[in-house]
Amino acid sequence: MKKLSYLFIALFSLSLITTSCREEKSTGEKIEEAVDDTGDAIEDAADEVEDAVDDNK
Template structure:
C-alpha cells in the first residue's frame, strides 16, 4: 500500500513540474512576433499584386495583338 501511495505521489509531482515549466512570452516578444506576421502577410500581398499586374499586362498585350491582326 505504501508503494502505491509513493508511486502516485511521484507521478503527481512529476506531472506538476512538467506542466509548470511552460515558457511565457514577454510583451516585447509578442509584439515582435505580431510584426513579423504582418510583414510576411504584406510580402505575400505585394507578390500577389505583382502577379496580378503581370497577368493584366499579358492580357493587354494579347488584346493588342488580336486587334492588330484584325486590321
C-alpha cells in the same frame, strides 16, 4: 509494493505540476512576433499583387 506505488504516484504528481505550467511570453517577444507576422502579411500581399500583374500581361 506499497512503497513502489507511492513512488509512482509521487512521480506522476511531479510530472503534472511541471508540465501544467505554460510559458508566458514577455512584452518584447509579443512585439517581435507581431512585427514578424506583419512583415509576413505584407510579403504575402506583395506576392499576390505581383501574381495579379503577371496574370494581366
